[in-house]
Amino acid sequence: MIKKRFDDETMDAPVNINRVSAEQFCFYSHLILGTPTMGEGQLPGLGAACSEESWEEALDRFAEVDLTGKTVALFGLGDQVGYPMEFVDGLRDLYDFIVERGTTVVGAWPTTGYDFEASRAVNDEETHFVGLALDQDNQADQTAERLEAWLALIAPEFSLSL
Template sequence: MASIGIFFGTDTGRTRRVAKSIAKKLGDVAADPVNVNKASADDFLGYDALIIGTPTLGDGELPGLACGAQSESWAEFLPQLDGADMTGKTVAIFGLGDQEKYGNEFCDAMAELYDCVTACGATVVGAWPITGYTFKTSQAVVDDQFVGLALDHDNQAALTDERVDAWLAQITPALLEAVADA
């Protein structure tokens, strides 16, 4: 049975493709990725280990109708988690952004996911180094590391698979431990 839930928000489909790649690399331990616009809070909270992904749109925003996304996404989903108890859950976050065009808000939306799940009591794993990127600033940087895996398909697409593999090697033990402890 799949024990790691994968949820994503998207506008162009790039984040969905990364989520599907992650699920394929993890194999049977991962559930099929689910777009949050098709998920309920109960679906999301049904997992003790989660991988969540988002692009950053506009001025560092989560995807959603208010920022011009084509459909509902994280902006509409996160309010469903207000007051949820995620104590004991382990979450890893990945985000897509464009460090050259949007260097002042590179992968900022990851910070919003991070703030939401930590406010609900979840433990976040998978901090990622800021080296190898050329952005100016990001809300997703805490203690000189991204709160999750930062990907730039626009300028560093050739690095995506290598970064995903290294990140999965880092987070998989903690995610599997969370499932085993449940």
């Protein structure tokens, strides 16, 4: 949905993280990274019973990368009804990883309009997620509107025109 909003000159095609080398990961000055949250708040990967490697293994592969000076926007997918205590928790793991490597993170998203009990992806003030939170299971009807608003929020930081 994100890529469809932009031409090939503005944005490259999305790539699954298990198909990206460290060199490719570090190539771009601006990144939009997304992840679902699995089970009890895990990033997807073999440890979360996924059939192939994903973010869990990528974080190990990219442990030594330096992302200083890069601008990153994050989005996460979760189920706030089925997993109200872990809603988009995986987003926090991804956030912590990229911040520790020197990135500037943009695109914090308000927690209003969601019905969950706890999320590690919420900031200290409990007013925003560290990135866009999407719930395709329970609020799919709000995804397009949230995505448009989030893209407008990050556009200036990415020098994008919408």
